[in-house]
Amino acid sequence: MSRPFPALTRGACGGRRPWAALAILGVAGAAAALPGLVAPRDPLAEDVSRRLLAPSLHHPFGTDELGRDLFSRVIHGAQASLSTGLLALAFAFGVSVLIGLLAGYLGGAVDRALMAVVDVLLALPSLLISLLIVASLGTGPLNLAVAVGLASVPAFARVTRAEVMRVSSQPFVEAAGGFGLARRRILVRHVLPHTRGPITALAALELATIVLSVSALSFLGYGTRPPDPEWGNLIATGRDHFATAWWLTSLPGAVLAAVVVALHRVGRSPGDPGTSLV
Amino acid sequence: MAVDDLSLTVPAGCTVALVGESGSGKSTTLHALLGMTPRSATVGYRLLEVRDHAGTALRVDDPARLRGRSIGLIPQDPVRALDPLIRVERHFAELHRHLLGISGRDESRQRALDALEAVGVDRAPLRLRQYPHELSGGLRQRLLICLALVGEPRLLLADEPTSNLDTSVQRRILDLLDHLRAQRGLSVLLVTHDLAVAAERSAELVVMRHGRVVEAGGTATVLGDPQAPYTRQLLASAPSRLPARPVFRPHQPPRILLEAREVGKSFSGGRRTEPVHAVADVDLQLHHGQTVAVVGESGAGKSTLLRLLTGLERADRGTILVDGRPLGSGRTARAGLARRVQLVYQNPASSLNPALPIGRIIAEPLEAHRVGSAAARSRRARALLEQVELPEQFALRRPPQLSGGQLQRVAIARALALEPEVVVLDEPVSALDQVVQHALLRLLLSLQRRLGMAYLLVSHDMGVVRAMADEALVMRRGRVEERGATHDVFTTPTSPYTRALLDAVPTLDPVGDPAPQEEGTAHR
Numbered sequence: 128m129s130r131p132f133p134a135l136t137r138g139a140c141g142g143r144r145p146w147a148a149l150a151i152l153g154v155a156g157a158a159a160a161l162p163g164l165v166a167p168r169d170p171l172a173e174d175v176s177r178r179l180l181a182p183s184l185h186h187p188f189g190t191d192e193l194g195r196d197l198f199s200r201v202i203h204g205a206q207a208s209l210s211t212g213l214l215a216l217a218f219a220f221g222v223s224v225l226i227g228l229l230a231g232y233l234g235g236a237v238d239r240a241l242m243a244v245v246d247v248l249l250a251l252p253s254l255l256i257s258l259l260i261v262a263s264l265g266t267g268p269l270n271l272a273v274a275v276g277l278a279s280v281p282a283f284a285r286v287t288r289a290e291v292m293r294v295s296s297q298p299f300v301e302a303a304g305g306f307g308l309a310r311r312r313i314l315v316r317h318v319l320p321h322t323r324g325p326i327t328a329l330a331a332l333e334l335a336t337i338v339l340s341v342s343a344l345s346f347l348g349y350g351t352r353p354p355d356p357e358w359g360n361l362i363a364t365g366r367d368h369f370a371t372a373w374w375l376t377s378l379p380g381a382v383l384a385a386v387v388v389a390l391h392r393v394g395r396s397p398g399d400p401g402t403s404l405v
Numbered sequence: 406m407a408v409d410d411l412s413l414t415v416p417a418g419c420t421v422a423l424v425g426e427s428g429s430g431k432s433t434t435l436h437a438l439l440g441m442t443p444r445s446a447t448v449g450y451r452l453l454e455v456r457d458h459a460g461t462a463l464r465v466d467d468p469a470r471l472r473g474r475s476i477g478l479i480p481q482d483p484v485r486a487l488d489p490l491i492r493v494e495r496h497f498a499e500l501h502r503h504l505l506g507i508s509g510r511d512e513s514r515q516r517a518l519d520a521l522e523a524v525g526v527d528r529a530p531l532r533l534r535q536y537p538h539e540l541s542g543g544l545r546q547r548l549l550i551c552l553a554l555v556g557e558p559r560l561l562l563a564d565e566p567t568s569n570l571d572t573s574v575q576r577r578i579l580d581l582l583d584h585l586r587a588q589r590g591l592s593v594l595l596v597t598h599d600l601a602v603a604a605e606r607s608a609e610l611v612v613m614r615h616g617r618v619v620e621a622g623g624t625a626t627v628l629g630d631p632q633a634p635y636t637r638q639l640l641a642s643a644p645s646r647l648p649a650r651p652v653f654r655p656h657q658p659p660r661i662l663l664e665a666r667e668v669g670k671s672f673s674g675g676r677r678t679e680p681v682h683a684v685a686d687v688d689l690q691l692h693h694g695q696t697v698a699v700v701g702e703s704g705a706g707k708s709t710l711l712r713l714l715t716g717l718e719r720a721d722r723g724t725i726l727v728d729g730r731p732l733g734s735g736r737t738a739r740a741g742l743a744r745r746v747q748l749v750y751q752n753p754a755s756s757l758n759p760a761l762p763i764g765r766i767i768a769e770p771l772e773a774h775r776v777g778s779a780a781a782r783s784r785r786a787r788a789l790l791e792q793v794e795l796p797e798q799f800a801l802r803r804p805p806q807l808s809g810g811q812l813q814r815v816a817i818a819r820a821l822a823l824e825p826e827v828v829v830l831d832e833p834v835s836a837l838d839q840v841v842q843h844a845l846l847r848l849l850l851s852l853q854r855r856l857g858m859a860y861l862l863v864s865h866d867m868g869v870v871r872a873m874a875d876e877a878l879v880m881r882r883g884r885v886e887e888r889g890a891t892h893d894v895f896t897t898p899t900s901p902y903t904r905a906l907l908d909a910v911p912t913l914d915p916v917g918d919p920a921p922q923e924e925g926t927a928h929r
Contacts, residue, residue: 298756305717306770306823307743320760 148392155386158202159209166199170356179372189374191365200356201379207357208383211271211350212338218276219283219337220330226280227287232295232314242288245281253278257340261349271350275340279333286329290322297321331394335387342383358383407433407446408616413594415560417456420586420593422607422624424600424639426838430616431596432481435562438594439478440469455560473504477553481564483545487537493517494533496552504556520551524581542703543574550581560592561585568598571702571865576909579606598839600643601911604628612636628913642843643913644868650696652892653875659693661729662826662859663714663746668723670709683709685883686723691827696853696860698874698891700867700906706883707863708831714861715829716742728826744774747820751832753812757804763790763815764800770822789818794848810841814848821856829861834869846872867910871895879903 158165174194182189188197226245230238248256260274294300295318303313344350345359353360358379365375408430415421423431437448454462455475465471472478480486487496497517501507507516514533521529524547537545546566553561563582567575583606586593597603603610603624610624612633620633631637640646668687671680684706691697699707712718714725716732716739725732727745732738747770750756757766767786771777777785787797793814804812813833820828833849834842846869853860864870870877870891877894879887879902887900898904 298750298752299758301717302748302750302756303758303769303773304739305715305743305748306773306819307740308769308773312773316761317758 145389145392148389151385151389152393155205155209155382155389159205162203162206166196166202168196168199170195170200170203171354172196179368181372182374182378188378189372191372191375192368197361197374197378200361201358201382204356204358204361204379205382207268207345207351207355208338208341208359209386211268211275211341212334214268214272215274215276215279215337215341216330216334218272219279219333220326222276223280223283224287224326226284227289228291228314228319230284231288231291232310232318234292238288241284245284248277249281249285253336254340254343257344258347258349261344266349266352271341271344275337275344278340279337283326283329283333287322287326290325291318294318294321328394331390335390335394338383338390339387408437411613411616411618413611415592415594416609417559417592418586418590419609420583420595420607421609421611422603423594423596423611423613424598424603425613425619426598426840428615429613431598431613432564433616434613435478435564435594435596438468438562439472439476440467441472473500473556473558475558476560476562477556477558479546479549479553479561479563479566481566482569483542483549484537484569486549487545489537491536492533493535493537493540493548496548497533497555500552500555517551520554521548524551524585526551542570543578546570546574546578547581550578550585554585554589558591560594563593563595565596565598567602572867572911573702573905573909575602576911579911582606599911600628600639600839601645601913604913605911612639638840640913642840644839644842644846644866644872645910645913647843647846647868647872649871649895650874650891652890653695659695661690662693662727663689663691663861664726664729665689665710665714666724666726668710668713668720668725670713670718670721682883684713684720687880687883687885689714689878691859691861693826694853694857694859695876696862696874697876697878698862698864698870699878699880700864700870701880701886702865702906704882705880707880709883710880711748711829711831711861711863715746715748717748740774743770744823745825746827746829747823747825748829748831749813749816749820749833752836753809753816754804754836756816757812757819759804761803762800763802763804763807766804766815767800767819767822770819774823776823785822786818789821790815792821792852793818808841809837810845813837813845817849817852821852824856825858827859827861829863831863832865833862835864835866842869849873867895867907879906 172195174190177186177190177194178192180186180190186196186198188201191197191200226241230241256278257274260277261270264270264274300313300317303317304310341350342357342359342362345357346363348360348363351357351360353364361379362376362383365372365379368375411430411434413421413434423434425431433442436442438453440448442448453465453468455465455471456462494514494517497520498510498513501513501516507513517533518529521532526532526544526547532540532544532548537548540548550566561582566582567578570578579602582593582595585591595603595607607624609622610627611621612619612627612635614635619635620627620631627636628640631640665687668684669682670684671682673680687706687710689697689710699710701707709718713720719734727742732742764783764786767789768782771782771785776782783800787800790797790799795811795814795818799807799811799815804815807815817828817833830849834845837845849860850873852858860873862870862873864873874891877889877891878885879894879900881902887894887898887903894903895907898907
């Protein structure tokens with residue numbers, strides 16, 4: 128049996144490492160970590176004589192309505208987008224692994240109560256949750272991270288719970304209880320390490336969603352405010368000149384799309400064969 | 406290379422047994438004969454021939470074309486070989502359409518009914534409406550035999566057809582295969598790891614190891630006068646060849662370590678169904694240094710009894726006494742029980758954490774009970790490895806790097822770490838190859854001699870019980886059917902159930918059926 132689209136399905140069904148996607152993420156990560164080194168110019172330096180220039184060798188992404196270099200602004204924007212995204216992921220990861228672990232291992236009433244909360248979160252549209260939180264707590268990187276991260280909690284918690292249940296039913300977990308190991312140690316040593324694979328794969332997929340959500344909030348005006356650059360607000364401000372300067376929305380949008388697709392690609396690729404259970 | 410340079414001939418109307426340990430290439434051979442090897446495999450034949458009724462040899466180029474019509478396969482695992490979402494009737498209908506071109510529902514149904522009745526399935530019309538999970542293991546195996554026979558093949562390939570079944574069911578299934586073979590003039594290629602099954606049922610025997618044929622010939626000849634060293638080793642390691650446990654009747658029985666008094670446990674199946682009495686009114690006494698075996702078919706309540714006695718489940722009724730004191734609940738009681746009673750699971754591959762090094766696994770019970778310093782614990786782990794006859798360097802390896810027999814030794818070492826007085830063995834060798842089983846049983850016996858702990862053994866293998874146990878407890882439907890000294894239970898069973906159980910055990914005395922004719926030849 129041969130697969131119909133080998134190039135598309137290769138990542139999901141094993142095979143090569145996603146080098147192209149990893150390269151995109153590497154560049155984006157470097158830009159976010161050290162924007163001053165990567166960017167050719169100051170992202171805030173205005174030059175009215177060079178307004179709305181089309182992409183050229185001098186300005187690879189062109190310039191905006193105040194003559195700022197768009198390429199430098201996109202690179203500096205990576206910092207705001209990705210660092211907020213990672214913070215949100217860390218928050219979501221921490222909260223939901225705790226929820227999933229307790230629900231999956233203790234079961235019973237604890238499980239039902241926690242899953243009821245998770246189901247309510249799951250029922251609400253994630254952007255609505257984020258907007259509610261940002262609207263009530265105010266903007267700022269930390270609030271933004273909590274707002275976006277909370278929307279990712281349900282999926283994470285559900286997967287963690289399922290994984291914990293699967294691993295807990297293994298005889299070696301029962302055996303550990305049988306020779307008198309304390310529950311907390313059983314969880315940390317025997318259950319948690321074996322849930323790693325699926326959860327890390329999900330983390331990459333969720334990070335893609337999170338980066339998109341962070342940009343969406345900025346686009347709506349709830350994230351980083353101009354003049355500080357961020358991918359979402361770059362796209363938003365560029366809309367005013369869409370008819371004359373296509374690059375202002377299209378190029379930051381393309382960068383955002385490339386990063387999101389690359390994260391998906393990495394999330395779908397098989398993990399280390401050594402980490403899987405039995 | 407899974408199978409190398411194998412030549413095999415199955416005479417007409419005859420059973421040929423293919424025997425060998427796991428990984429010896431038995432199943433690969435069957436799959437190659439049917440052209441069912443994975444894409445990554447390369448299969449080469451020098452000659453593959455099938456003879457027709459007249460005896461003319463027909464050369465076969467594509468083995469896949471033999472499937473169903475010339476060769477029927479009875480797969481290994483009756484649970485996984487049937488689609489759980491498809492009723493029995495449709496399993497038949499698909500094959501009828503594919504192999505016989507029958508698409509009429511009534512005709513297909515009539516054929517299926519006849520076929521089921523021919524293999525001794527009761528209430529056949531009901532069975533057709535059922536899903537595979539509603540059938541017992543024996544019924545499923547009968548159904549698979551039926552399905553293999555739909556295309557009226559002349560050769561049946563039976564891949565470990567009874568290794569997941571109880572001995573008495575195994576006997577009935579093998580009887581059925583013999584009956585069908587005689588009645589329809591079939592040839593059977595029987596793959597098995599059980600030398601006794603091969604000895605009882607086959608006329609010719611092929612012994613395989615590491616993908617090669619070690620020895621082949623008439624079953625009686627091979628077993629009567631084995632030439633290859635591996636065949637001799639295989640014969641010597643048969644459970645029935647282990648010396649029976651010497652009768653031990655001291656004037657004053659040693660103190661009782663573990664006792665169950667009228668213990669019972671029920672599971673409710675649902676609102677409408679009657680609760681299932683998994684264990685009912687079982688009494689059991691385990692004396693110091695003694696071995697008690699619990700015997701019975703699957704579903705007899707052996708495992709539940711064992712889980713009750715090790716505190717993994719709580720009994721509904723009755724009391725369990727450890728060293729004369731009732732088994733309490735709560736953490737301290739559990740920890741106290743763990744120091745006295747330890748459990749060795751059936752499958753070592755799943756009862757050891759695959760991510761931890763062996764040394765840590767063995768030392769973990771000590772760590773849980775805060776015994777000694779880290780260095781002392783690691784020294785003790787190495788000493789325990791030595792006790793179970795494994796090299797010290799294994800302490801740094803991880804479970805996936807060890808074989809099944811080695812892993813079970815590690816599990817035993819871990820059980821011994823806290824120096825318990827009772828070690829509970831849940832089918833400790835049934836997942837292992839015969840030669841490995843033999844070595845492990847000897848190890849368990851010598852450990853008991855040296856360290857003096859008591860064993861509570863659960864097993865379905867009568868040979869293992871005879872060699873290991875002082876006392877046997879035969880369970881049936883949650884109740885004790887018979888109990889007594891092992892020797893007495895084996896020689897003069899009082900209950901007809903026990904007698905049937907003992908009779909069903911295949912023995913190594915070969916019965917050949919002579920006058921084989923050439924039917925199909927395969928050279929590779």
